[in-house]
Amino acid sequence: MFGQNIGIDLGTEKITAFVEGRGIVLSEANAIAYDNYNNETYAIGNAAGEMAEKTPDALTVKKPITGGVISDFSVMSEILAHYITKLCGKKIFRPNVIISAPSSITKLERKTVIEAACAAGAGKVSVIDEPVISALGAGLSIDHPHGTMVIDLGAGTTDIAIITMGTVAYAASLKIAGDTMDEAIQQYIKREKNINIGTVTAKKLKHTVGCAYKRSEEIEIEATGKNYVTGMPEIFNISSTEIYEALKDQINIIFEAVVDVMEQAPPELYSDICHEGILLTGGVAKLPGLDKEFSSRLGIKIKRAADPEHCAAKGAGYILRNMKAMEDHGYSFRMKESINGI
Template sequence: MIADIGIDLGTSSILVYVRGKGVIIKEPSLVAFDKDSNTVKAIGEEARQLLARTAGNVVPMRPLLHGTISDYSVTEKVLKYFVQKAMGKRMLKKPFMSICIPSQVTEVEKKAVEEAAYAAGARSISLVEEPVAAAIGAGIDISKPAGSMVVDIGGGTTDIAVISLGGTVASKSLRVAGDDFDEAIIHYIKKEHHMLIGDKTAEHIKIHAGAVYPLIEEEVIEIRGRSLDTGLPKQVSVSSREIEGALHEVTEELIQSVVGVLEKTPPELCADILERGILLTGGGALLRGLEELIQERTGVNTIVADDPMKVVAIGTGRYEEVIGGRRQPR
């Protein structure tokens, strides 16, 4: 049975794919939690808007941290919310559901995802490894006996895998990803410019001046924050060259992991990868210069997938249609 719904349960965003409709939901993986009443006040985009205008007892919470469930009961509510939003509150029957997971999660973590999904109303479940889902979503025929390499850079985890005959041959799940890019920028601005900035400003810098490989023309933007010296508002200029240096340590760990997976790959599949190239997916793949840097360090042609933020959700929803999965009945 082909999945009715596929869910990319990410650290930063949750995307939902519905059979016949495509990706219909993309919202923050965020919960507004009331500490006084110990209740969930809002989920997803509603939570983001509520938290922007509420302080004190209502605090932000992420149901997943680095690709693993941080709070089971909250994750159950999040899944139920998005399933009902995608399928309608008056579901005539429970949906067949596929959910993507990092490539090296433990059996305990898999069980937690399954239990949360069943509690959210799933009829049966397939768990799909993120790199496999990314490859399917990008249009790669993974059923063939040829090697394909995918690097999926999400918000909390980076999954690197070589795929052949529908499964992973060599892989690594790295707890270094898009959120770490933001944290590195925040640390750099604090250290070099003596200024405090928030997550939103760090993401703005990453998008508009972020680069991990020298740009043809250096870019400079103005940012605002709070001075560490005076406590007053402050404005400074930040260049793409500065951010390249700020992100060096994080990107170096990512590059070394890519190289490590290639070193564990059988020679025949390495030859396939040299011919096919390395595919980058996930929101982190949009960081400028990353494909050039990986290509320079590995000697393998590297490309970013079309619409890289959606390919995992698409592949998760289409997994059984393409290859068939090990469904978890109940």
């Protein structure tokens, strides 16, 4: 092996990388902090992510992807360049790079991601839809005429897709996902308790007492916020039932979208899905009870992928090993010179 080929999952919350022969080597916040006085980069990755909502005037934290959409290409290019160089060093042979990108990405955006990766030191690049790559990362075989349904629940988007012969046949991409769940928790606590909490606290509540169903045995946690009326700090208790109440509308919207996508499928694909079940990937798949809730409402088996947050990066690893088979399904590496032909 002359060069080291890498797979990168460009997520709203995380950037995760897989290196051929080494596995997952990086999982960092997809964020960058700039020094406002000289416009220089101050921190990249987790160090920058931890500063969000806590920066002094001297620093600004930026994220290249918001709501599953690439919102700042120059920030994305800088982060890609930083990690490609860190992972591969300055090798004579440029690495081939597989990038998992939001499924709503346009042709032009796809081209720009490839250009950014090439400028960052990549040799050949391929951008692959997140549901396809996540299904491969979860170990599903998707290259035959057989319907596979995947729901990738990330921070910025929930991508619902029916895949057959390596390609997305029916799909929906919703902006209802981990980040909007955090907002829903913030709004609920403001409305019900007159307390403002930050997104870090909301996320912590979602991870610790969040659930997609009403737990028979309630659990409770203590949290700190700022009283909306007095402006003073306040310590309060919040239960799993309250977080369930805060999240249930969002879970219903996702459920309805799953039903919509299933309804579009022709009978043969539909029956494959009923037989095989639906795969959940992405970090929000870890929300307790989401699998059971969907399963009881749809009457279909729902499987949560092992290590759901890393499915996309692992899928990139699979593609690096099986590029020839992927090419048969219309995916291909692009070099900078061939980008104009996209």
